[in-house]
Amino acid sequence: MLELRHVTVRYGAVRAVQDLSLTVPERSIVSIIGSNGAGKSTTLRAISGLVRPSGGEIWFDGQRIDRLDPKAIVARGIAHVPEGRRVFPDLTVEENLRIGAYLRQDKSAVNRDFEQICGEFPRLAERRRQLARTLSGGEQQMLAIGRAVMSSPRLILMDEPSMGLSPIMVSAMTQVIQRINETGRTVLLVEQNANVALSICDSAVVLERGSVVLTGSGAELRNNEHVRIAYIGV
Template sequence: MLLEMKDVSVNYGKVSAVRDISLSVPDGAIVTIIGGNGAGKTTSLRAMSGMVPLRKGEIHFDGQRIDGLSSDKIVARGIAHVPEGRRIFPDMTVEENLRTGAFLRRDHDKVARDLDGVFDRFPRLRERRRQLAKTMSGGEQQMLAIGRALMSAPRLLLMDEPSMGLAPVIVEEIARIIEDINAQGVPVVLVEQNAELALELASHAYVLETGNMALEGPADELHDNEHVRAAYLGI
């Protein structure tokens, strides 16, 4: 397994956010975590990327234990995080935002190549490379956030609510982008409020409810699960 969480619990102060959750991410896969608001989905991603400390449990990446490492060291290991709300730098240009994604890299000759690769993947970003990020549409900003993460040359991409607040036609484009990134060899952990979309994209799924792991299994099987259909698919 590329990434494994083992019996992980996280608290915010005295409040328990996730309790004893375990999950695995195979190399090459898209794995999704679905659940309602406050279920612990974002906390799980933040734990993987070193943004919150664990109360208990372990996280291993490529056979190495990474819980307890700082976020920058986890990025250096190959885990990139596209956060909820995009968190771009609004007063920096598109190109400046993208280059921040590569700030830990030392292979400077390849950074320029990867920047061209991001512009090839997102032609609109190339067109707006000198434009301030805050002047872009929501969909363009989401593409920028994904592109910035790709600039770290990740071995695993964590994505938190990439479709949030976007028009349906843009959501479809983001879905194609996720599939394309995965097809080019980058595994993805996808947290997504749009459960239908998440289960369509993923090969394996986990369902969190109030901080507990309620269900897990192949995504197509969970799509047909009566509880999932009633609670998350509106069926």
């Protein structure tokens, strides 16, 4: 479904991502783990068109997308949930959600998806008239994910969805990601919480200094000594 072929991304003279190749099968959850500065977020930003690779190619559903602008990439079925949530603080919950569907013309389907998200996220339904800035961190993260789902994507890129959340909210977020995947959507998940990322994914890669150093199933990497010591802490 998604394929990165020898992708390199530079910020000036610094190579944030180096010769990265990655395949994300349809309907899977693939996790990218690594320390701060490993190139995880940059990889997602390259896929969604927020940064332009200086080398390599990105293909989605058989078509090359690394020269497209972000709006065109969203239109092809890729949604990006950025690090730090970045909801619109002075808009209501409902307005934030409906902004996610700004490219869609099927208004009846948009309304149906909105009601479905309200059913999936009861807290958002209860707070649909509230301003987004009044929500807790966990509720804002749910709102950011719901907004992405409103674009009706086939692939959702999630950047550190558990960041700053309580253990209870991390568990809830993990269940949300799994349910999204069960609806047929593919998820590419970036997480510093390696234990969470590896517990729910079909496959994973470890990035270090912008390059892939390990690949395998979630179970394989959780049992890898280097991963346990460096990223899980056991």
